[in-house]
Amino acid sequence: MEVKEIDLEQERKEILKRYRKLLNIARPYLQDDDAKLIKKAFLLSAEAHKEMRRKSGEPYIYHPIAVAQICVEEIGLGATSIMCALLHDVVEDTEIELTEIEAIFGKNVAKIIDGLTKITGVFDYGSSQQAENFRKMLLTLSDDIRVILIKLADRLHNMRTLGSMPRDKQLKISSETFYLYAPLAHRLGLHAIKSELEDLCLKYTEPEAYKDIAKKLKETKTSRESFIQNFIRPIEKDLNIMGYKHIVKGRPKSIYSIYHKLKKNNTPFEEIYDLFAVRVILDVPTELEKSACWAVYSMVTDHYKPNPERLKDWISNPKSNGYESLHTTVMSSGRRGRWVEVQIRTTRMDEIAEKGFAAHWKYKGNDTRTNKAFESWLSQIREALDTTDKSQSAVELVDDIRSSLYNDEIFVYTPKGKLIVLKDGATALDFAFEIHSEVGARCIGAKVNNKLVPLSHKLKTGDIIECMTSAKQKPSEDWLAFVATTKAKARIKDYIKEANKQHVIMGRDMIEHRLKVLGVNTLTLEITNQLRAYFNAKDTNDLFYRFGKAYISLDEIKKWKSDREAHERKQATKAIQEPLTNTKNFVKELKKLHGDVKNADAILIGEDMDRVDYTLAKCCNPIAGDTVFGFVTINEGIKIHRTSCPNATELLSRHGDRVIKALWTSQVKMSFIAQLIIKGTDRMGLMNDVTRVISQELKVNIQNLSIGVKEGIFEGKIALMVQDTQHLETLVHSLEQVDGVIQIERGD
Numbered sequence: 001m002e003v004k005e006i007d008l009e010q011e012r013k014e015i016l017k018r019y020r021k022l023l024n025i026a027r028p029y030l031q032d033d034d035a036k037l038i039k040k041a042f043l044l045s046a047e048a049h050k051e052m053r054r055k056s057g058e059p060y061i062y063h064p065i066a067v068a069q070i071c072v073e074e075i076g077l078g079a080t081s082i083m084c085a086l087l088h089d090v091v092e093d094t095e096i097e098l099t100e101i102e103a104i105f106g107k108n109v110a111k112i113i114d115g116l117t118k119i120t121g122v123f124d125y126g127s128s129q130q131a132e133n134f135r136k137m138l139l140t141l142s143d144d145i146r147v148i149l150i151k152l153a154d155r156l157h158n159m160r161t162l163g164s165m166p167r168d169k170q171l172k173i174s175s176e177t178f179y180l181y182a183p184l185a186h187r188l189g190l191h192a193i194k195s196e197l198e199d200l201c202l203k204y205t206e207p208e209a210y211k212d213i214a215k216k217l218k219e220t221k222t223s224r225e226s227f228i229q230n231f232i233r234p235i236e237k238d239l240n241i242m243g244y245k246h247i248v249k250g251r252p253k254s255i256y257s258i259y260h261k262l263k264k265n266n267t268p269f270e271e272i273y274d275l276f277a278v279r280v281i282l283d284v285p286t287e288l289e290k291s292a293c294w295a296v297y298s299m300v301t302d303h304y305k306p307n308p309e310r311l312k313d314w315i316s317n318p319k320s321n322g323y324e325s326l327h328t329t330v331m332s333s334g335r336r337g338r339w340v341e342v343q344i345r346t347t348r349m350d351e352i353a354e355k356g357f358a359a360h361w362k363y364k365g366n367d368t369r370t371n372k373a374f375e376s377w378l379s380q381i382r383e384a385l386d387t388t389d390k391s392q393s394a395v396e397l398v399d400d401i402r403s404s405l406y407n408d409e410i411f412v413y414t415p416k417g418k419l420i421v422l423k424d425g426a427t428a429l430d431f432a433f434e435i436h437s438e439v440g441a442r443c444i445g446a447k448v449n450n451k452l453v454p455l456s457h458k459l460k461t462g463d464i465i466e467c468m469t470s471a472k473q474k475p476s477e478d479w480l481a482f483v484a485t486t487k488a489k490a491r492i493k494d495y496i497k498e499a500n501k502q503h504v505i506m507g508r509d510m511i512e513h514r515l516k517v518l519g520v521n522t523l524t525l526e527i528t529n530q531l532r533a534y535f536n537a538k539d540t541n542d543l544f545y546r547f548g549k550a551y552i553s554l555d556e557i558k559k560w561k562s563d564r565e566a567h568e569r570k571q572a573t574k575a576i577q578e579p580l581t582n583t584k585n586f587v588k589e590l591k592k593l594h595g596d597v598k599n600a601d602a603i604l605i606g607e608d609m610d611r612v613d614y615t616l617a618k619c620c621n622p623i624a625g626d627t628v629f630g631f632v633t634i635n636e637g638i639k640i641h642r643t644s645c646p647n648a649t650e651l652l653s654r655h656g657d658r659v660i661k662a663l664w665t666s667q668v669k670m671s672f673i674a675q676l677i678i679k680g681t682d683r684m685g686l687m688n689d690v691t692r693v694i695s696q697e698l699k700v701n702i703q704n705l706s707i708g709v710k711e712g713i714f715e716g717k718i719a720l721m722v723q724d725t726q727h728l729e730t731l732v733h734s735l736e737q738v739d740g741v742i743q744i745e746r747g748d
Contacts, residue, residue, distance in 0.1 A: 011059055015046065018065045026072045026082055034079035037105065041083040044104070048094040056164035063157060064088060070153035074193065076355045081146050084112045088154060092117045108144075115147035116154070148184065155181045156193055159200040168629060168661045171643055174204040175652030189321035189356025198256035205643060206259070213255045213262075216269050224252065224276060231332055231340060232278055238299045244292065245283035252276045266743075277341040281350050289346045290315055293326045296344050304330035307339065315349075317461065320409050320421050321356060324349040410461045422459065425484040429455040432467045433488040440488060441495055442469035456482040474499070497541065500549075504541050507548030514557045533634040534560050602661035603630045605640060614638035616672070620645035623672035625725030630662040631655070664724075671721045673703055674728050675747035680740045682714040689738050694720065700731060717747065 019042055023035065030038075045064050052060035068085035071077040083105060090096050091113055098117075102110035159177055162170050178201040185194035203210045228250030239246045253275055262269065280300075284292045293315055300306075310329035318324045326344040331337045345353065409421050412431060420434055428448065432455075433440030446453055447466040459465065475495040483489055511531070512523045520527065528540055535552060537543035546552045603614055605628070614630065620642040622628050627643045631651050640662050641648055652659055678690065687707055694700045704719035722728045732744050 015059060015061055015065075018062065022065055022069050022072070022082070025069060026079070029072060029078045031079070038079060038082050038086070040104065041086040044096070045086045045090055048090045048096055052093065054161070054164065056161065060089075063161075066157045067150070067153045070156055071150055074156075074355070075149055075153060075190065077146060077149060080109060080112070081150055083109055084116065084146070085150050085153060087113055088116045088150060112144055112147050112150070115144070116151060145188075149188070152181060152185055152188070152190065152193060156197060159197060162200065162204060166661075167627075168659065170204040171629060171648075172652045172656040172659055174201040175649045176656060177201050177653075178205070179649055179653035185356075187321055189319075189323055189352060190354075191323075191356070192354045193356075195254040195256070199254050202256045202259055205648075209259055210255060213258050213269065217252055217255070217258075217275075220275075225250070227332075227338075228276065228278065230334075234303045235278075235280065235300060238303075239280070239296070242295070242299070244296070247281045248278065249281075250276050250278050277343055279343045279345070279350075282344075282346050284346055286348065289348070293344045293346070297326055297328060300328065300330060300342055300344070304332060304340070306330045310341075315345075317411050322352050325353060410459060410463075412459050412461065412463045412465055415464060415466050423484055426459055427455065427482055427484060428453055428457045428459065428465060428467070429479060430483050430485040430488045431459060431465050432469075433483070433491050434485065435467060437491045439467055439469060440491060441475050442471065442473045443467050444470045444473050455479070500545055503548030504544040505548070507544035507546065510547050510554060511544065511557065514554050518558060518561055520561070529634070530564065531557075531560060534563070602663050603638060603640070604663055604665045614640060617641045617645065617647075619647050621673050621675065623674050623722060623724055623728065624664045625728075626664075628662045628664075630660040632658040632660065671723060674720055674722050676718050676720065676732070676735075677745050677747045678716045678718065678735065678741060678743075680714060680742040682709050683740050686714065686738070686740045687716065690716065690718075690735060690741070693734050693738060694718070694731065 023038070026038070042065075046061045049060040049064070054060055054063060064086045067088065068082045071081045071085045075081075087101060087105075087109070091098050091101065098110055098114055101113050155177055158173065162173060165173070177197055182194050182197040182201065185197060199210075232248045232250065236246075236248055239248070258269070258275060261267070280296055282289075282292050282296065307329045310327070312325075312327040314323055314325050314327070324345065327341060328344075329339050329341050332340050410424055410426060412420050412422060414420065414435070420431065422430055422434060428446035429440060429443055432443040432446065443455060445455060445468045446457065447468070448457060448459065448463050450464075475492045477496055479492050480489060483492065508523070515521075515523060515527070528543070531537075532540060532543045535543060535546070535556070537546065547554065605614075605624075614637055616622050617631075617639045622640055622642045622645075628640050629643060629648075629652070630638045630640055633639055638660070641651065645651075680686070691702065691705070694702055701721040702718060703721060705716065707714060707716045709715075720728075720731070722731065728746070735741055735744055
């Protein structure tokens with residue numbers, strides 16, 4: 001194979017070209033000695049990374065320059081962020097220490113770089129390196145939110161250049177991005193970045209679906225543009241008469257949002273009519289914004305009939321990320337009407353909507369309501385991170401915080417008129433904890449709009465809430481079932497864990513005593529982790545607590561010991577000398593089996609069954625030909641999952657360090673269970689025709705069959721034994737020819 005010669009001089013010119021482009025874009029944001037400091041950061045980064053290359057073969061310095069450009073051009077950050085973006089990988093990937101950064105650029109830059117530097121080391125099972133790093137990043141919220149904004153720019157560029165990475169890395173990074181970073185971009189108001197991240201995630205996790213939607217959008221572009229032009233013509237005419245400086249444009253919805261709608265509504269692409277939105281952007285003085293937007297709304301509804309249930313007023317009540325806009329959905333005129341979403345906003349609102357937090361802060365003096373709403377959300381995150389239980393699982397914490405990222409807000413009030421912003425779905429008890437932790441802990445009920453309600457009562461925008469407390473009240477585990485906010489959950493867990501310390505101590509003593517009776521003299525960390533996994537405990541304290549409270553009988557310890565010994569005997573017969581405690585050890589085992597050959601770090605499904613402890617995951621039932629990955633479990637060996645498995649995003653994003661490549665061998669001769677969901681119009685003999693095609697014509701064995709019919713529409717779920725995806729596709733094609741069958745999809 002011919003190695004391409006690298007032209008170092010040409011690369012040096014390209015690096016300087018990219019750096020000068022960055023400076024030109026940043027120039028309006030620079031003051032005093034900013035340009036000199038940025039140059040110093042660039043030279044330091046270029047020198048530190050000079051021997052490094054990306055997977056694509058390009059010089060590594062291209063990446064920090066691109067991240068800095070995203071920071072300034074697409075987010076609107078300034079000189080400090082540009083310096084930090086240029087240096088963001090220096091401490092993590094080179095010999096340069098954080099103290100050197102601080103000596104040259106000061107404490108502020110060093111602190112941001114520290115927040116961007118990943119935690120290294122070994123993590124226990126039940127933990128996650130990604131989650132620990134995300135917790136570290138979130139901790140900087142109280143100090144400098146630029147850490148997260150730069151990290152989002154870093155992730156965006158990594159996603160844009162993901163094509164050069166191996167398939168397993170693409171899946172891991174995409175899933176992590178979809179799980180954590182896209183929701184975070186949404187919460188910070190970075191709509192354009194959030195949409196692009198989601199589209200790129202779909203491109204790598206569901207490439208066929210992505211290509212199909214992109215192709216159909218391209219094919220319908222001409223007719224769509226013609227429709228938009230006809231739709232906006234009367235609007236533009238009236239705007240000119242009213243004398244408003246304006247821009248009116250139509251934009252297609254993102255590929256991911258269309259994909260989500262297709263999946264959610266189970267509707268073909270051709271039947272989705274709201275594929276685009278029309279945006280009216282007004283250039284008016286700040287004091288006239290609200291009246292101008294409502295005037296345009298009135299004008300739009302003069303031409304087109306609105307859907308009253310789809311009016312969203314985020315001008316009177318902006319979102320906590322600063323988003324302001326007036327949304328309505330109207331029916332177009334013509335022979336075939338379509339629902340069209342119309343967004344009405346000003347240039348200031350549009351900049352905030354696209355660039356989020358940074359643009360919002362640029363205009364922060366204009367509207368204290370949005371400042372308070374954003375600060376309210378930040379304070380909730382800080383409260384959750386400042387939990388007294390420092391042993392809380394990072395995975396659990398990230399899950400709690402992530403749940404708040406996509407939620408809409410409600411706006412409620414204290415009896416004195418103080419505005420409180422809570423996530424949609426919040427209860428009276430969430431409100432109490434938002435007022436003060438002690439108010440929440442002692443709350444026995446509430447009055448909402450002067451009406452007595454229970455703690456679990458869900459609030460809605462405009463409610464006025466008065467909390468009632470009692471010194472005798474104590475937090476209960478039952479409360480966790482209905483509270484919605486991260487702060488309330490964290491505080492309730494704190495109170496419960498404090499109250500149950502005695503049960504934890506008692507549980508540990510009980511387990512140690514029973515183990516000694518069974519001949520196990522010491523409760524080691526390894527045994528504790530095995531018990532924790534066996535009884536599905538969240539952490540060590542949860543394990544001890546459940547025994548201390550007698551939720552788990554001590555007799556179960558004997559069963560655990562018996563099962564463990566049986567598992568060890570099984571492992572011995574498979575000639576695996578030591579348990580696979582982490583992915584690195586497992587990859588070493590694979591290389592011993594296969595030698596130094598291509599795919600030596602991957603499970604070869606069909607060849608390794610006798611030598612490696614792996615099974616096909618029941619949650620998604622992979623079959624030969626599916627795109628799959630291996631996941632190292634705690635004590636059940638390796639599980640093989642489809643990349644489209646319902647659990648794939650969570651496994652790949654939270655525990656990517658335990659994911660390994662898995663490939664089907666061409667020699668695999670196995671039968672697999674696959675489920676098909678068949679829908680259509682009911683008629684006499686339909687299911688007889690379906691089963692005849694399966695059993696008699698194609699000679700496929702049916703494992704299970706269930707049918708439901710409602711109002712002339714039938715749905716059948718059939719479990720079949722197939723050889724591979726090609727066999728399944730042949731079967732589906734034959735079934736689609738049966739009269740009455742409208743839709744066939746594969747189940748999990």
